[in-house]
Amino acid sequence: MEPLLRLTQVKKRFGGIEALKGIDFDVYPGEVHALVGENGAGKSTMMKILAGVIPDYAGEMAYKGRPLRLKNPKEALDLGIAMIHQELSVMPELSVAENIFLGRQPTRGRVVDWRRMNAEARRILEALGYPQVEVERPLGDYPLGVHQLAEIARALTSGAELIIMDEPTSALSPMETERLLALVRRLAEQGKAIVYISHFLEEVTAVADRVTVLRDGEKVATLRAEETDKSELVRLMLGREAQFFERAELAPRARAGEPALELFGLSRPRAFEGVDLAIYPGEIVGLYGLIGSGHFELAETVFGLARPNAGQIRVAGKPLRGGPRRAIREGLAYVPPSRRTGLFLEKPVYQNVSLPWLDRLFGPLRELAAAREVTHQVGLRPPDPTRDVGAFSGGNQQKVAIARWLVEPPKVFLASEPTRGMDVGAKDEVLSILRRMADAGTAVLLVSSEPETILAAADRILVMAKGRIVAEYTSGEVTKEMLVHDAAGKLKKTA
Ligand SMILES: Nc1ncnc2c1ncn2[C@@H]1O[C@H](COP(=O)(O)OP(=O)(O)OP(=O)(O)O)[C@@H](O)[C@H]1O
Ligand SMILES: [Mg+2]
Structure with a gap:
């Protein structure tokens, strides 16, 4: 099988900083490919290249086997590549449905077709396993997990085949995180390709098929998730061991x-x-x-x-x-x-x-x-x-x-x-x-x-x-x- 997307020797400089030093990376349909690495390792930069946010870089990108050079995020989206950024871009005052269809509301004549928009929003949230969300209510009424959900729904309604998630759970509660991980797995089962960035290594080993580790702009390894664990990932990320705190001994x-x-x-x-x-x-x-x-x-x-x-x-x-x-x-x-x-x-x-x-x-x-x-x-x-x-x-x-x-x-x-x-x-x-x-x-x-x-x-x-x-x-x-x-x-x- 051919990868949906492949990067070959991708390099990116910001002034004097070499953020990416020649990265090879690929992701297949139906796969969750996690990306981990220290702060500043280059994860977001690499994904911004994939999503057309950063158009100037060196190296090659191929999508469905064909060379691709993205000029902007719109182009990426039209091809089926959607990115959910580290900082969410939702509008809490607008309704859930409006957020899902932001910028491309279905219209009848020249006015927004509210009934159709709400119905479609309802349909997609049901399909994602969230039938209880009321699409007419302001998104701001809902917790952050639902904001995240709205962004995913937005990506899906735009026909995304590759969805990039940059630290999607950093503001979610444990329950919301669990639901999101289940959703990510379901999307993969439906044939979507997902790139998943997270600092929570437990999530990574639970949700991913493969894991790529970046360090200082270089790829250290790509591993099968079931063949690695938290400690190995940390060692690869940092080049040393680190402690995990699952318990503490308190002394007055x-x-x-x-x-x-x-x-x-x-x-x-x-x-x-x-x-x-x-x-x-x-x-x-x-x-x-x-x-x-x-x-x-x-x-x-x-x-x-x-x-x-x-x-x-x-x-x-x-x-x-x-x-x-x-x-x-x-x-x-x-x-x-x-x-x-x-x-x-x-x-x-x-x-x-x-x-x-x-x-x-x-x-x-x-x-x-x-x-x-x-x-x-x-x-x-x-x-x-x-x-x-x-x-x-x-x-x-x-x-x-x-x-x-x-x-x-x-x-x-x-x-x-x-x-x-x-x-x-x-x-x-x-x-x-x-x-x-x-x-x-x-x-x-x-x-x-x-x-x-x-x-x-x-x-x-x-x-x-x-x-x-x-x-x-x-x-x-x-x-x-x-x-x-x-x-x-x-x-x-x-x-
Ligand atoms: N717009 C920019 N201008 C200048 N330098 C940048 C810019 N964006 C990123 N960098 C630099 O590129 C390097 C990689 O940054 P990047 O945001 O990709 O890291 P990251 O792996 O996503 O880290 P984190 O886990 O902290 O989000 C860093 O040294 C950063 O300072
Ligand atoms: Mg980042």
Whole structure:
């Protein structure tokens, strides 16, 4: 059988950076071909070439046996190649159906044929196994798994034969992830070819037929998924071993002084209710919850981005009220769960770093010097703070969101999903940055929906479900299963 698509010796340069150094890659109809590699390895770049997003490159591409040179994404789409990007491109205000047919709504005369559009949207969602989604409702009413679904449905209605998914599960709950993986398998069974990029190696070995590993723009190996495992993939990706945290042994810590952060009965309608919490200098408290449990909203509220309707926040004993400027002045720092909301992609790294400190840093030279120092600490690659944030790989953008808070050590660091989209090596690096901050006296609240992240770093673990803290672990062994069980137990019963 001939591959649907084949790349031969594909190379791509961005200025001085060789992002791809001569890659051979192919994907067959009915196959899920996973692509893994460290942040910046070249995964997204390669897929953007496949999808016509990057038209200038060296090397050959063949589609259905014929040479192909794509000039733009539209051309790719017309040929049946669709890409679902790392950052989704849906419109939450529009209906589910409108999102599926974005830009190519069926028309009758010159007006949109709503009935036909809704009926077709309903038909395709049913075929995908989601009959309960109401296609007339705004997409924004639904969780991220459905946004992802809308993009897949959009690709399918456009007649895609090759679907490229760039980190499709990075914002999904475990249940949504499971459904997505099942959907991907079903699409392959229907003869679609799928390229699947993910940092979650368990997913990769579960869903893929073959796995290709990239490192520094080179192909290290292409393996059959059933003949490899997580540890081998990590070794190939990083060139070394890395630890996985499926369990943690917590030891109670001696606490010095007064809490850095205290919450008393903090509540925000439809987000969380009656949260009491105290974090001491030097400790990392993990706050685990499923997406939608209110844990991200809690961090956001403490930082002053939303107003609580009841309760109190105290920082080093003093009541805190007001917005983020005030919070920063009182020694709070915050990383939002989505890097899109916290970064200006079209501005250089150093201006992103100095953003919270504009009243303190004077002039580009001082800003640049500060940025060099902190981006070095987080291991930004390439280590150039004058490049626009948008020119960095996803994981490296995330490092910028953290680096900015290293300019001045905060009293309290609220870090929501600080390792999202990071490869295993970079995750280790970021978590050890949090540890160094804690050792220097910062109180860290690590908010995450990834149990591994929490288990790898926390001294104490809280679990949130449906807006309330439902469990606390201060000592002894804690496993991934325990956390997931605490967080999901209640949900399961009602479902
Ligand atoms: N538009 C661009 N301009 C300049 N350099 C770029 C651009 N896009 C990517 N690069 C560089 O190319 C290299 C590969 O980046 P790419 O986004 O393909 O990595 P990735 O494997 O997808 O990483 P991640 O897992 O972090 O998403 C990186 O060094 C990155 O900085
Ligand atoms: Mg990428």
